[in-house]
Amino acid sequence: MTDDEMWTIIESVDWSRDRSVNRCRRFVNANYGIDIMDKLYTFILKLESQFYRKFSDASNLLEIGDDSFGDLMSDIIGHGKAFFESIDSMDKVLDFFKEKGAEESFKYVFFEFEE
Numbered sequence: 001m002t003d004d005e006m007w008t009i010i011e012s013v014d015w016s017r018d019r020s021v022n023r024c025r026r027f028v029n030a031n032y033g034i035d036i037m038d039k040l041y042t043f044i045l046k047l048e049s050q051f052y053r054k055f056s057d058a059s060n061l062l063e064i065g066d067d068s069f070g071d072l073m074s075d076i077i078g079h080g081k082a083f084f085e086s087i088d089s090m091d092k093v094l095d096f097f098k099e100k101g102a103e104e105s106f107k108y109v110f111f112e113f114e115e
Helices: 003-013 021-032 034-055 058-062 066-078 081-086 090-100 106-110
Strands: none
Touching: 003 021, 003 034, 003 066, 003 081, 021 034, 021 106, 034 066, 034 106, 066 081, 066 090, 066 106
């Protein structure tokens, strides 16, 4: 599965609508099945790693722990490819955090999935 196909699935979940892990999990299961979960989870981890390398100082500036910073990274990914790619400066990370906070992690949608 290509990165673009992964992004298409992520965007179809519409995380930004209500940031609900349960709703998104049900949507993915109904529309894509549980077989895709591990692939999406791994893809999100890869994106988080890229994000962390670029903005590793953000957690200190935001005065949040690693867990909350991980939630923030995942939340940004959940808003889609264009939004993720638009976060190209520390100021944009800070602005997103001030506006939205660090919501429960988007990647939990794809982690330890149970039918």
